[in-house]
Amino acid sequence: MKIIETDCLVIGAGLAGSAYALHVVRAGFRAELLSMGAPLEANSDWAQGGIIYDTTADPQALARDIFVASDHTSNPAAVEQLVREGPEALKELLLDDLAVGFDRDAAGGLDFTREGGHSVRRIIHAKDTTGHAILTAVAARVDATPGITRRSGWMAVDLLTLSHNSDQPRDRYQPLTCFGCYALETATGEVAAVVAKKTILATGGLGGIFLHSTNQPGSVGHGVAMAWRVGARLIDLEYVQFHPTVFFKKNAPRFLITEALRGEGAVLVDAHGRRFMDAVDPRGSLAPRDVVTRAIQHHLATTGEACVWLDVSALKPDFIRERFPGICERALAHGVDITREPIPVVPAAHYSCGGVHADLHGRTNVRHLNAIGETACTGLHGANRLASTSLLENLVGARAAARADLAELREGAFPQARPRAWQSPAKKADPLLVRQDLLLVQQTMWNYAGIVRSPRRLARARRILLELREDIQAFYRDCRPARELVELRNAVQSALLVVHAANLNPESRGCHFIQPDDTAES
Numbered sequence: 204m205k206i207i208e209t210d211c212l213v214i215g216a217g218l219a220g221s222a223y224a225l226h227v228v229r230a231g232f233r234a235e236l237l238s239m240g241a242p243l244e245a246n247s248d249w250a251q252g253g254i255i256y257d258t259t260a261d262p263q264a265l266a267r268d269i270f271v272a273s274d275h276t277s278n279p280a281a282v283e284q285l286v287r288e289g290p291e292a293l294k295e296l297l298l299d300d301l302a303v304g305f306d307r308d309a310a311g312g313l314d315f316t317r318e319g320g321h322s323v324r325r326i327i328h329a330k331d332t333t334g335h336a337i338l339t340a341v342a343a344r345v346d347a348t349p350g351i352t353r354r355s356g357w358m359a360v361d362l363l364t365l366s367h368n369s370d371q372p373r374d375r376y377q378p379l380t381c382f383g384c385y386a387l388e389t390a391t392g393e394v395a396a397v398v399a400k401k402t403i404l405a406t407g408g409l410g411g412i413f414l415h416s417t418n419q420p421g422s423v424g425h426g427v428a429m430a431w432r433v434g435a436r437l438i439d440l441e442y443v444q445f446h447p448t449v450f451f452k453k454n455a456p457r458f459l460i461t462e463a464l465r466g467e468g469a470v471l472v473d474a475h476g477r478r479f480m481d482a483v484d485p486r487g488s489l490a491p492r493d494v495v496t497r498a499i500q501h502h503l504a505t506t507g508e509a510c511v512w513l514d515v516s517a518l519k520p521d522f523i524r525e526r527f528p529g530i531c532e533r534a535l536a537h538g539v540d541i542t543r544e545p546i547p548v549v550p551a552a553h554y555s556c557g558g559v560h561a562d563l564h565g566r567t568n569v570r571h572l573n574a575i576g577e578t579a580c581t582g583l584h585g586a587n588r589l590a591s592t593s594l595l596e597n598l599v600g601a602r603a604a605a606r607a608d609l610a611e612l613r614e615g616a617f618p619q620a621r622p623r624a625w626q627s628p629a630k631k632a633d634p635l636l637v638r639q640d641l642l643l644v645q646q647t648m649w650n651y652a653g654i655v656r657s658p659r660r661l662a663r664a665r666r667i668l669l670e671l672r673e674d675i676q677a678f679y680r681d682c683r684p685a686r687e688l689v690e691l692r693n694a695v696q697s698a699l700l701v702v703h704a705a706n707l708n709p710e711s712r713g714c715h716f717i718q719p720d721d722t723a724e725s
């Protein structure tokens with residue numbers, strides 16, 4: 204087994220992981236940056252709407268909006284950190300250092316937009332492909348930075364801990380401590396050990412455990428599942444945010460229709476052109492996501508319609524083309540000209556507000572294991588995330604974690620553990636079984652643990668998933684690891700963890716909505 208040694212092992216090369224790597228390497232340490240797929244294959248790349256850059260006179264207004272969106276459940280310390288450190292973290296990396304091409308107004312200043320739940324315009328954007336503009340610049344800087352070794356097509360399989368994986372049996376008496384991971388090189392099928400002083404989970408979210416999702420393929424909660432296997436504390440996993448507006452057309456892929464369209468004046472209507480949100484919430488189509496999502500779900504369940512519509516007629520065609528070129532192009536490719544007709548939309552799983560519990564420096568309860576970005580839960584989002592907070596959370600969390608780690612890395616007291624060798628069975632997994640099992644996980648989660656939950660639905664989900672996990676574990680033990688198999692193993696585990704958390708919480712709040720069995724509607 205190949206052993207790679209480094210200072211910081213970053214699992215996930217989205218915005219959070221990449222920003223962390225840049226920070227520690229600039230301070231003279233080495234980082235290995237692992238990503239399952241190509242460099243830009245990360246949820247950060249698909250973020251459309253924008254990133255909060257709050258330079259208004261009243262920064263506490265942002266804190267208030269975050270609390271309101273979360274139904275007053277967010278962790279005040281995490282909110283305060285975002286509000287206080289956000290503008291500087293963004294300016295430092297994205298404006299001053301990388302000069303990301305955010306849109307400008309006629310006077311050359313940054314152009315600010317709005318999304319649901321925001322009381323003022325405080326979101327900057329690059330057309331409707333903000334995440335792509337940011338991650339492209341960040342990835343280029345990563346690749347030009349000596350000291351960061353990018354390993355695309357490498358996926359972490361399991362974390363290494365002293366208790367589980369050291370070649371010294373007595374290490375199991377040590378406190379719970381992480382020292383790297385086993386990593387699969389997907390092109391060769393070989394497993395190596397990456398031994399690190401600090402291991403950072405930045406694997407993104409878990410939307411991919413649901414049948415319909417805005418996430419990159421393979422976003423099935425890898426970090427959450429790996430962290431659970433080594434005994435890390437997980438929190439708030441029942442709070443899975445569904446995005447209200449995802450493109451819906453038969454035989455076309457689902458893709459995000461940014462909330463910024465509503466921020467610019469588009470409204471949700473039903474098949475008869477009625478603005479059904481106005482009767483639901485005084486903020487209408489710009490109510491927080493959980494409110495809008497449930498209203499759409501309720502509307503679809505009671506009318507039997509397949510989708511609702513985003514009416515963009517209040518926006519001038521030239522403005523739509525100029526401001527939302529990505530959505531225009533993709534919708535047109537599937538026969539919808541959004542400058543002339545409403546956009547058919549439905550909700551889809553979007554963001555995990557919960558995750559691996561982390562303090563404000565990314566530290567988990569496992570020594571030397573950090574979690575940042577969507578994988579982590581500092582409590583910032585509470586029961587429901589405010590739009591356009593996630594890219595900013597990535598920057599703030601990465602910077603805070605790197606600063607704390609640098610202090611420790613300089614002091615230099617880390618375990619000198621060696622991992623036990625990895626044994627791989629020779630048998631190849633049957634791809635048809637793997638695909639079908641993943642589909643079963645996704646359908647189960649969508650139908651029984653999705654937007655509207657009930658105790659009976661959750662119990663059904665749990666039964667199906669427990670049985671499936673048995674089969675998948677057996678399958679996993681017998682077969683050579685491959686990306687799809689590792690994904691399936693983590694998907695069923697993350698799904699069970701979400702269902703477990705949902706079962707334990709009888710209170711409907713934010714994006715966890717649970718109804719008594721006899722009143723549950725689809």
Ligand code: SIN
Pocket residue numbers: 250251252253460461462463589590591592593
């Ligand atoms: C969107 O553009 O609607 C998504 C932005 C986000 O989830 O913060």
